[in-house]
Amino acid sequence: MNQSEWPLWEVFIRSKQGLDHKHVGSLHAADATMAVQNARDVYTRRLEGVSIWVVESKHIHASNPDDADAFFDPAADKVYRHPTFYEVPDSIKHM
Amino acid sequence: METLEKVLTPEEQFQARIDADIRIEPKDWMPDAYRKTLIRQISQHAHSELVGMLPEGNWITRAPSLKRKSILLAKVQDEAGHGLYLYSAAETLGTTRDQMLADLHSGKAKYSSIFNYPTLSWADMGCVGWLVDGAAILNQVPLCRTSYGPYARAMVRVCKEESFHQRQGFEIMQTLCEGAPEQKAMAQEALNRWWWPTLMMFGPKDEDSPNTAQSMNWRIKRFTNDELRQKFVDMMVPQAEFLGLTVPDEKVKWNEERQAYDFGEVNWDEFWSVVKGNGLCNHERLQARVQAHEEGAWVREAANAHAAKRAAREAVAA
Numbered sequence A: 001m002n003q004s005e006w007p008l009w010e011v012f013i014r015s016k017q018g019l020d021h022k023h024v025g026s027l028h029a030a031d032a033t034m035a036v037q038n039a040r041d042v043y044t045r046r047l048e049g050v051s052i053w054v055v056e057s058k059h060i061h062a063s064n065p066d067d068a069d070a071f072f073d074p075a076a077d078k079v080y081r082h083p084t085f086y087e088v089p090d091s092i093k094h095m
Numbered sequence B: 001m002e003t004l005e006k007v008l009t010p011e012e013q014f015q016a017r018i019d020a021d022i023r024i025e026p027k028d029w030m031p032d033a034y035r036k037t038l039i040r041q042i043s044q045h046a047h048s049e050l051v052g053m054l055p056e057g058n059w060i061t062r063a064p065s066l067k068r069k070s071i072l073l074a075k076v077q078d079e080a081g082h083g084l085y086l087y088s089a090a091e092t093l094g095t096t097r098d099q100m101l102a103d104l105h106s107g108k109a110k111y112s113s114i115f116n117y118p119t120l121s122w123a124d125m126g127c128v129g130w131l132v133d134g135a136a137i138l139n140q141v142p143l144c145r146t147s148y149g150p151y152a153r154a155m156v157r158v159c160k161e162e163s164f165h166q167r168q169g170f171e172i173m174q175t176l177c178e179g180a181p182e183q184k185a186m187a188q189e190a191l192n193r194w195w196w197p198t199l200m201m202f203g204p205k206d207e208d209s210p211n212t213a214q215s216m217n218w219r220i221k222r223f224t225n226d227e228l229r230q231k232f233v234d235m236m237v238p239q240a241e242f243l244g245l246t247v248p249d250e251k252v253k254w255n256e257e258r259q260a261y262d263f264g265e266v267n268w269d270e271f272w273s274v275v276k277g278n279g280l281c282n283h284e285r286l287q288a289r290v291q292a293h294e295e296g297a298w299v300r301e302a303a304n305a306h307a308a309k310r311a312a313r314e315a316v317a318a
């Protein structure tokens, strides 16, 4: 990274009280304070948020898409984790 | 299925995902040419948003009322935002902001030729919003479903913001057309200058656009240049009629059979000449961009120095 390019930050915004923060994009900023201010200007010009998180992109660790099939495979054959797996008699209410 | 996947090459697997409309994400395997095409297209798009601020910035200080000035400021600020969304999307493909800006400033990278035309009167602000943003929207709406995830998501945000851009432009035109004869004449004169350059925004004719087929195959593009140009004419001719203005093309005529407007041929010599750098404002736009970047250097350096100082202070306190 050369001197003129500020670090990259990922931006997460809570759109409404009660909802979770959602990734909306990224931006460059010299530090966290500036990242939050820039995120406000870039991503909430139309009241899209009530709270902003920023995380420097280099701190994000991700699962490897090339291993996605094997990585998520253990969940694929466990249908009994879903309520629809169970048959409830018609006469039983509220279940 | 499993045995089938084993014989597929990475390219074939990639194309199968594209054909199934599964979005490609930054860390997914992709052909080099796909990556290169996207970096070129997304960064050109970002550059267009950035340079696109200049023709309208020209009128902020001379807007006819405080209301118009506030609207124009908000629109220009949106365009800066669009540039940022798009640069960020391009960066996920492995290029850097510095590299993209360097390519823009050296003249190596292109941006939309429409911004190499001058904005001579207030009616031009009407035409830019109504026609230029109108054409941009037609280009951008299908890009919300483009195959590369970060690009598609950036375009969703851009499209949400664009519709006010077009409406405020139309409103400027409508106000002028309902005003004094001189105002209406100003609107017509601006339309005369902007009509053909906006048709050029969709790019060369399909037969002169060798990359279209590959881009459609990768679902980066969803419509050809000529398809979008036709849609634009069909959309705009009735709007011009509503305003009481005449589109400067004698060949414009409703074709009952095609259920579309026939229209004349774009001056492709002019198109290629502006692309090659000989438009009225190519030099001025690039110079303004480079100047803004250079004059902002001290701000970028100061912010870095400030961040370093603050980090050092926090380290001592901790």
Ligand SMILES: [Fe+2]
Binding pocket: B049, B078, B079, B082, B158, B162
């Ligand atoms: Fe835009």
Ligand SMILES: [Fe+2]
Binding pocket: B079, B133, B136, B162, B165
């Ligand atoms: Fe716009």
